Amino acid sequence: MENPSRLILLFFVLIPCFFGLTFSAPAEFIHSSCKVTQYPTLCEKYLSVYPPAVQRSPSQLAKAALNVTANRALAVSNFIKRMPVSGKDPTERKSHGGGAVRDCLETLNDSVDRLRRSVTEVERMGRYGSRSFKWHLSNAQTWVSAALTDQNTCLDSLLQDKSAAGVRVPIRRQIVAVSQLTSNALALVNRLDSRN
C-alpha cells in the first residue's frame, strides 16, 4: 500500500512545479527565441503579450510574430492615410510627396497581404519533418521576404521623391519599425527549419 504522506508530499512538490512551468516557462521561451532575431528587444516587447497562447511552440510563436507584423503594417497604412498631407486632393498629395506616399501605401497593402498569407502557410505546415512541412515553410519564407522587399521599395521611394521631404521622417520611422518586425518574424520562421 502507498504511504499517504508520500502522496501528500508529492502533491505539494508537483503542484508548484506545474504552475512554475506553465507560467514562467513561456516567458523564458520567448526571451530565448527572440535572441535569434536582429531586434530582440522589439521582439520581446510585441510577443510577451502572447505567452498563454503561444506556450512553448516555435511555430505558434512564428505565427504570432507574423500576425503582429501584419497588424502593425495595417496600422501604419492607416496612419499614413490620416496624415493631412496625404489628403484626398490629388494635387495636394502630389505636392506633398504623392508619388512616394502612394508607393508606400501600395507596398504596405502588399505587405499586409503577404504577411497574412505567411500566417496561413505556417498554419498548414503540420508536424516538423512531415511531407508538407518543407513546402509550406518555403512558401512562408518567400512571402515574408517579399514583404521585406516591399518595405524597402517604400523607403527607396521616400528617399528619391524630393516632394516627399515634408512627410519623409514620420513615414520612414514607422516603416523602419515595420521592417524590423518583419525581419524578426523571418528569423523566427527560418528557425523552424533548424530543429533537428
Ligand SMILES: *[C@@H]1O[C@H](CO)[C@@H](O)[C@H](O)[C@H]1NC(C)=O
Ligand atoms: C491576428 O491578429 C488579429 C488582430 O489582433 C486577431 O484578430 C487574429 O485572431 C490573429 N490571428 C492569428 C492567427 O493569430
Ligand SMILES: *[C@@H]1O[C@H](CO)[C@@H](O)[C@H](O)[C@H]1NC(C)=O
Ligand atoms: C489592398 O488593396 C486592395 C485593392 O485595392 C483592397 O481590396 C484591399 O482591401 C487592400 N488591403 C488593405 C489591407 O488595405
